[in-house]
Amino acid sequence: MSARVIVTTSGKGGVGKTTSTANIAAALAKFGKKVVAIDADVGLRNLDVIMGLENRVVYNFIDVIEKTCKMSAALVKDKRVPGLYLLPAAQTRTKDAVNPEQMIALCEELKPDFDFIFLDCPAGIEGGFKNAAAGADEALVVTTPEIPAVRDADRIIGMLESMGKSPIRLIINRLRPNMVQDGDMLAKDDILDVLSIELIGVVPEDESVIRATNNGEPMTMTLDSPAAHAYLNIAERLLGHDVPLMDLESYAGRGFFSKIKKFFRGKKK
């Protein structure tokens, strides 16, 4: 086995890179794949917390690079889903503690033992991004339907293209279908027109994401929520399955208040 190495990136912070990484990794493990998620955000690690594995971190990937410990000692096995592993970042080091060559070597060491390696990239376009992207072949770019996020995604896509990453696929996160319907939010197609890369999934805004983060349990492990469903679909598409996009409009139209709103909207011009 030789793993597919995928970097999750966005340029802008706070758009859901880490949440996406955790959920897609957990979903692929649920589909029977062997998956490792590497937290490439040295100094500001959070993938451990999102995955709920923070109490089990002993070593990190910089310890592996510096040969303080073996790879097997640094890998944290998720006991809830077979085949899911976390390779944590160091919290007391800085981004310059590693270089791109070392990241490539780290991924090469993991490749024979896994089906998928995810690199959860830090925000920004500096050293941390370059380190994370170096080891990857493919990329997932996460954006939200807002101008700053799409603009930064555009910048990141350009950099990933010049680094030769392929395919580069887009996740549109935190879309609010009702706002799109009202014309108050960039729609999926507006974003795709601008960025012109392949879309791999649209994740609706969903309160379950906050609860899942509170509980340290990726949604794709247990919960049945719109966002969990969207991430499961993304995982399936990564496996090459042809899964149609979710009908997000059906989420938008439900609920008493939205019906009232629709009624009044009809009366406005």
Add this chain to the structure above:
Amino acid sequence: MDFLKKLFGSGNETSGQKAKDRLRIVLIHDRTDISPQLLNNLREEIVHVLVKYMDIDEKKIEIDLDRDEKAVALVANIPVLRIKRNSIEMK
């Protein structure tokens, strides 16, 4: 009341409460986490002070932070070979 809680799936603890507890523990760990460089400096300075008073086996020194869920302790294991009597009596 309990059956209501069960019905709505909140169990004994809401996810917000759980987040509060997890955050507290994560911060305890983060705030006491120490880089290898800092630990090394600490070790050198401790040795520097100790050798004024005693001969120690520098190769066998173990200094590390010991953590559990609630507290963090600096644990040092420093083999002492001999106390330098004159340094104490100098006072």
